[in-house]
Amino acid sequence: MYHGMKRRLFLLPLTGLILAALVVGGCGGSPSGTLTEGGSTTVQPLTDKWGEAFEAKNPDVNVIVQGGGSSAGVKGCAQGTFDIGAASRELKSSETSDWPDLVVTHVAADGVAIVVHPTKSITDLSLEDIKNIFATGSNDTWTVINREEGSGTREVFEEKVMGGTEVSCNAEFLPSNGAVKQKVASTANAIGYISLGYVDSSVKALSVDGVTCNEANCRDGSYPVTRYLNFVTKGEPEGLTKEFIDFCLSSEGQRIAEEEGYVSIK
Amino acid sequence: MSRYFIDRFSRRIVFIFGMVAFLILVFIAVFILKESLPALKEVGVVNFLFGTKWYPSHDAFGILTMVAGSVITALLALVIAVPLALGCAILLAEVAPPRIRNIIRPAVELLVGIPSVVYGLVGMIVLCPVIARLSGTGSGSSILAAAIVLAIMVLPTITSISEDSLRAVPIQYKEGALALGATRWQAIHHVLLPVARSGITAAIILGTGRAIGETMAMIMVIGNSPIFPTSIFQPARTLTGNIAVEITAATGIHESTLFATGLVLLTLVMLINSAGLLAYRRRA
Numbered sequence: 001m002y003h004g005m006k007r008r009l010f011l012l013p014l015t016g017l018i019l020a021a022l023v024v025g026g027c028g029g030s031p032s033g034t035l036t037e038g039g040s041t042t043v044q045p046l047t048d049k050w051g052e053a054f055e056a057k058n059p060d061v062n063v064i065v066q067g068g069g070s071s072a073g074v075k076g077c078a079q080g081t082f083d084i085g086a087a088s089r090e091l092k093s094s095e096t097s098d099w100p101d102l103v104v105t106h107v108a109a110d111g112v113a114i115v116v117h118p119t120k121s122i123t124d125l126s127l128e129d130i131k132n133i134f135a136t137g138s139n140d141t142w143t144v145i146n147r148e149e150g151s152g153t154r155e156v157f158e159e160k161v162m163g164g165t166e167v168s169c170n171a172e173f174l175p176s177n178g179a180v181k182q183k184v185a186s187t188a189n190a191i192g193y194i195s196l197g198y199v200d201s202s203v204k205a206l207s208v209d210g211v212t213c214n215e216a217n218c219r220d221g222s223y224p225v226t227r228y229l230n231f232v233t234k235g236e237p238e239g240l241t242k243e244f245i246d247f248c249l250s251s252e253g254q255r256i257a258e259e260e261g262y263v264s265i266k
Numbered sequence: 267m268s269r270y271f272i273d274r275f276s277r278r279i280v281f282i283f284g285m286v287a288f289l290i291l292v293f294i295a296v297f298i299l300k301e302s303l304p305a306l307k308e309v310g311v312v313n314f315l316f317g318t319k320w321y322p323s324h325d326a327f328g329i330l331t332m333v334a335g336s337v338i339t340a341l342l343a344l345v346i347a348v349p350l351a352l353g354c355a356i357l358l359a360e361v362a363p364p365r366i367r368n369i370i371r372p373a374v375e376l377l378v379g380i381p382s383v384v385y386g387l388v389g390m391i392v393l394c395p396v397i398a399r400l401s402g403t404g405s406g407s408s409i410l411a412a413a414i415v416l417a418i419m420v421l422p423t424i425t426s427i428s429e430d431s432l433r434a435v436p437i438q439y440k441e442g443a444l445a446l447g448a449t450r451w452q453a454i455h456h457v458l459l460p461v462a463r464s465g466i467t468a469a470i471i472l473g474t475g476r477a478i479g480e481t482m483a484m485i486m487v488i489g490n491s492p493i494f495p496t497s498i499f500q501p502a503r504t505l506t507g508n509i510a511v512e513i514t515a516a517t518g519i520h521e522s523t524l525f526a527t528g529l530v531l532l533t534l535v536m537l538i539n540s541a542g543l544l545a546y547r548r549r550a
Contacts, residue, residue, distance in 0.1 A: 070515070070526055071517070075517055078315050092518075143404050148490070148515070149322050149323065149515060149520075150514065150515020150516065150532045169490060170501070172490060172498075172501050173489070173503070173511065175511050183407070187404075187406070188398075189403070
């Protein structure tokens with residue numbers, strides 16, 4: 001027993017050496033390892049595609065993508081759960097003061113589309129109308145669908161549409177872009193808001209003050225509810241994290257963003 | 267090694283395992299209490315328990331609407347589930363021939379094994395649209411949808427404990443009733459059910475505990491609006507849903523209020539389950 005223990009203790013430094021060699025070896029040449037990204041459900045489908053393309057180019061890399069919402073992304077990155085936290089909004093002052101070493105990189109842009117059921121005859125609403133509908137909440141005319149506390153899409157919506165007014169508590173609260181889209185698609189008088197990247201024929205995106213929510217109008221800023229999509233890292237990105245973010249910002253990465261219905265920034 | 271030694275040794279081991287289960291409970295309770303303290307101090311116990319406004323970004327943390335949401339949903343679920351479960355238990359214990367019983371009992375027991383997210387999915391895709399059409403307004407995310415889903419989920423719990431209690435009634439009671447000329451239904455109604463009453467009460471209470479604690483299926487069908495519902499067609503939010511929807515993003519005092527929500531939930535479920543166990547011990 002005692003003898004065996006000694007022998008195993010002797011193995012420890014050897015194991016350490018092998019691990020160190022692996023790490024050092026991994027730094028040169030083509031990247032390898034696992035990259036964890038999580039947070040905003042707006043950014044999630046896009047990061048999925050980026051991850052697939054990046055993995056195709058670098059077979060030794062594994063990109064793990066999770067949801068959870070923007071605040072979860074920022075919190076997860078700060079606490080070390082994620083290598084990259086995804087946020088569909090800018091950092092809040094409370095976040096920058098709690099975690100001063102967080103670094104934000106814009107990776108794409110996006111519009112927040114106001115969506116209704118496709119059979120609804122309405123096609124346009126003014127910002128003021130939208131604000132009133134969401135402040136009033138669900139009634140016989142509208143079933144209002146809101147996002148959960150901590151959603152980046154909700155933060156942007158509250159900032160750019162509500163302007164300090166609260167969304168009524170009797171709105172439904174759903175925890176992802178996908179859940180809101182599903183609910184609006186299956187409810188005749190529902191109104192909600194989702195990322196432009198999620199819009200498809202199952203819902204109808206309204207124009208706001210006469211401006212259609214599409215890529216061109218989001219890029220030139222004429223559509224009023226737009227935001228940057230961000231990757232948050234602890235300190236400046238380096239190593240595999242940096243390689244991945246560089247790939248997302250490359251012309252190929254930005255083309256993927258456009259194909260997925262988001263707005264490229266390069 | 268003598269067998270006496272093994273005997274003593276194994277008893278110690280089993281004792282330690284038992285203590286671990288108990289300590290886990292203590293640890294969880296202490297941990298949740300500790301994490302809740304900042305919220306209870308900052309918000310105040312009264313404001314927290316009896317506040318009617320939940321708006322974390324404006325520092326409004328009142329959970330009364332969710333206590334109401336949890337309790338109302340659970341009660342409505344019982345109203346739907348208890349008659350069904352009792353009928354089912356009577357069928358299994360007294361009425362059905364073995365062939366039928368051997369089909370129905372495994373089916374009821376299998377309901378327990380279905381993951382709650384699957385119940386939620388079916389509720390969201392099938393039930394909500396039907397309820398929306400019935401009520402003529404809204405999306406169908408409602409107390410009613412949640413209660414129906416919950417009723418199905420607690421059905422097996424209530425059925426199997428009630429059936430056990432009915433079977434535990436000594437056969438002489440039933441034979442006596444039948445010998446006095448009672449019909450089978452009279453024997454069930456006037457003898458078996460009253461004797462098994464405390465066991466059935468326990469079944470219902472334990473079912474309530476399960477209903478209050480259900481989370482995933484609730485988030486998917488109840489709409490999660492922190493309001494006092496004025497009809498069963500309106501959305502609401504449960505205590506469990508409040509934690510699950512917000513915890514990933516919560517920090518600071520907001521996070522602490524979610525632990526405090528958990529504390530309220532834990533207390534509620536513990537009270538209900540203790541009442542259930544008490545009734546279960548006193549059963550026939």
